[in-house]
Amino acid sequence: MAEMGGDPHRLTAEQRATYDKLTVASDPLTLDTLKKVVLGSLWFSPLHSLRELGQYFAGMKFSAQLTPALAAFDDRADGTRFELPFFVFQGDRDVITPAGRARAFFDEVEAPAKEFALIEDASHFASFRHPDRFLHLMLTRVRPVLAEAVRA
Template sequence: MLLTYRALKRRALAKKLAITTPNGIDESSYVRIGGLDQWISIRGEDLSNPVILEIHGGPGSSNLIFTPRTRAWERHFTIVRWDMRGAGRTFAGSPESQGEPTLDRLYEDALEVTAHIRTRLNVPKVLLLANSFGTVTGLRLARNHPELYSAYVGTDQNIVGGGRDTSSYEALLARLEKAGKKKQLAKMAAIGPDRSAWSAHEWAEYAKTVVTTDPLTYDTMKTVVIRSLWFSPLHTLRDLRTYLKAQTFSEQLGPQAMTIDEHAEGTAFRLPFFLFQGDSDVLTPPDAAHRFYEAVTAPVKDFALIPEASHFASFRHPDQFLDLLLTKVRPVVTGQAVGR
């Protein structure tokens, strides 16, 4: 019965995803990037719309599963979703050929993907949209290459502060103590607040504990992430197993990012800069994102909180996120106001 319902739901979602407009695009394929065949999807109803290149989070969590939830975005933007090395279909295509993932390698891959998209779609710049762990790479791309990107939009924005800000770690300990979770509290206290000293396993355990002990985040994980994964019309049951294996493989990237100090790397951006954060995000807290935003200099900048949203804010409230893209970002990128 469960598999029958899944099949019916996937069929309905596949119908919803059909793009039939004369100037639309719906193509997916492997492209040789960084010596590895990497999966790139391009979807949109009108090729004259601005092009968004997504840098997904995780690490190792493909955003392809959210395609049905963000279907309305494709009326106003051409959406490029790229499964990074160690993620999704790129990992599934050749698990043994991913190499040792590093932030530097993902950065170089992203530049190659950007060049491919600019050529394939014949556009001078693309709009850079990064979420969660992908914002670490996203900020570096935006700082260093304003000639390639029309604007930067970060959501679930990570601000790694060189180990100075331990507020989210302390909040987790307080939450566990209040809930009487003595075993989890002891485990998290044992790893200590210095994230740069965490192993990949400890980094993953911390993230898992944050997600499962905050009610709103846990509800989002169940109703948005897991549900999107289970009902994705773009993924078979085998694909879902590989999706999870890719996340485990990519955990080794977590500790690499914890050594970064975003403020030291630079707060000067030579392109429009936007941060849209869930107001109740305990994994990448909005206060840290806002402090960074306040320090940023950019030709245009804006910050917005998404109400009743934790992590995965753009996917829990895709219509609200689209409104922010249309009212704050698209007019800056195109010079024209637009409504939904």
């Protein structure tokens, strides 16, 4: 990253794609989660077929086409004030979206309700790595906010 410049918003699309691939490949937790949990669930689940595994890879290849637009994406361009609840639940060891950057953005957000939580021992795929913890956050932090909104 140092050779490419410290600010990820200044990376070219090709640099960002390379950075993301190298980061995922060099982080044991992210790579393990991707291989065992994401791909493993497609490979071994009776609910999925080999064709769907192929569709996963086709989707990843298609997503790479979006990289030029994502490279220029400014998460603050549309402002940081939202009229709806705002939640960030992510892995404490996320190397793609580091917790510090996510927290900094979260702190700038103004919303009627907002919650931030880190899922321990998880990386970029936190909801897949620890679905029980993610579900707990959804039930204890999101559900009450939505239930209150429905009552109002």
